[in-house]
Amino acid sequence: MNFSSHTLHSPVAVFDSGFGGLTVLRALREQLPEEDFFYFADTRYFPYGERPAEFLRARCVAIAQALQQAGAKALVIACNTASAVAAEAIRAAVNVPVVALEPGLKPAVELSRNGRIGVLATQRTLESERFQRLLASYGAGKEIFGEACTGLADAIENEGPNSSKVAALLDRYVTPLQAAQVDTVVLGCTHYPWASLQIxxxxxxxxxxVDTGAAVARQLTRRLQAEQRAGGGQGRLLAGTSADPAALADKLERLWGASLPLVFWAPQAVAADVRPCVS
Structure with missing residues (x-):
């Protein structure tokens, strides 16, 4: 697929294993309303948090290279797990700006009054070298309580944040943080902001x-301006999935809050010619 065939002009490509990264996309569009965006949900392999690191690294590099080849001028890895496992490999494989996510431990440390901080994330994120570096850099003298929230992103995306399944999982994962008397909690997965009220x-x-969507938007803005890549779009938006678009359209509309064009797209695959809306 070439993005120009979808009336997108050198878009910023944003990708995640599912639709959690839409929380990041919303922050990006608020910061950069004039840019065109392509959002890719690799739903064939959702959720990333339960996939082997070697597979994720290879898969994410293939996605990044294909997005660059299709015409993306910058990439946002809108997934903490993919960022933790594959950000360095992606940066080595492409020659466009790459903005990755990481749990907001630094701002959480700055906000905390009692030095007791909870981190809700996937097991893969908590075990990653990237997160361990964050702990070494900002966790000294603090008590950091990590909760590996297996199944939570899946439940939020497929059942909704108000579902009984999400409630049961939050009871399991958030209760220990309450018992630990944390005063700050990092939302270390892009799906979790949808359940922020329930948390x-x-x-x-x-x-x-602490949610890092706004910080990612600021960082992307800096990178685009520094490399003279800002502007040139018309605020267009298109979404792609590696699974069946027809089966996912209702879910996407429910999560995004409005109708959004959705096409099939994957590395080495050609999507149908669908023109995006301007919203």
Missing amino acids: AQRLSPGTQL
Whole structure:
């Protein structure tokens, strides 16, 4: 697929294993409304958090290279797991700006009053070298409580944040943080902001939740401006999936809050010719 065939002009490509990265995309569009965006959900392999690191690294590099070849002028890895496992490999494989996510431990440390900080993330993220470096850099003298939230991203995406399944999982994962008396909690997966209200209800009043979407948007803005790649779009938006678009269209509309064009796309695959809306 060439993005120009979809009336996208050198878009910023944003990708995740599912639709969690839409929370990041929303922040990006608020910061950069004039840019064109292509959002790719690799739903064939959702969720990334339960995949082997070697597979994820190879898969994410293939996606990044294909997005660059299709005409993307910058990449945003809108997934903490993919960022933790594959960011360095992606940067070595492409020659466009790459903005990766990481759990917001640094701002959480700055916000915390009692030095007790919870981190909700996937097991893969918590075990990654990238997260261990964050702990070494910002965790000294603090008590960091990591909770590996197996199944939570899947439940939020497929069942919705108000579902009984999500409630049961939050009871399991958030209760230990409440018991540890944390005053700040890092939302270390892009799906978790959709359940921020439900998470906050299980914590003490005044507990601060840290989401990195706005920080990623600021970093992308800096990179585009520094490399003279900013502008040139018309605010167009198109989404792609490596699974069946027809089976996912309703879910995408529910999560995004509006209708959004969705096409099949994957490395070495050609999507149908669908023109995006301007929203």
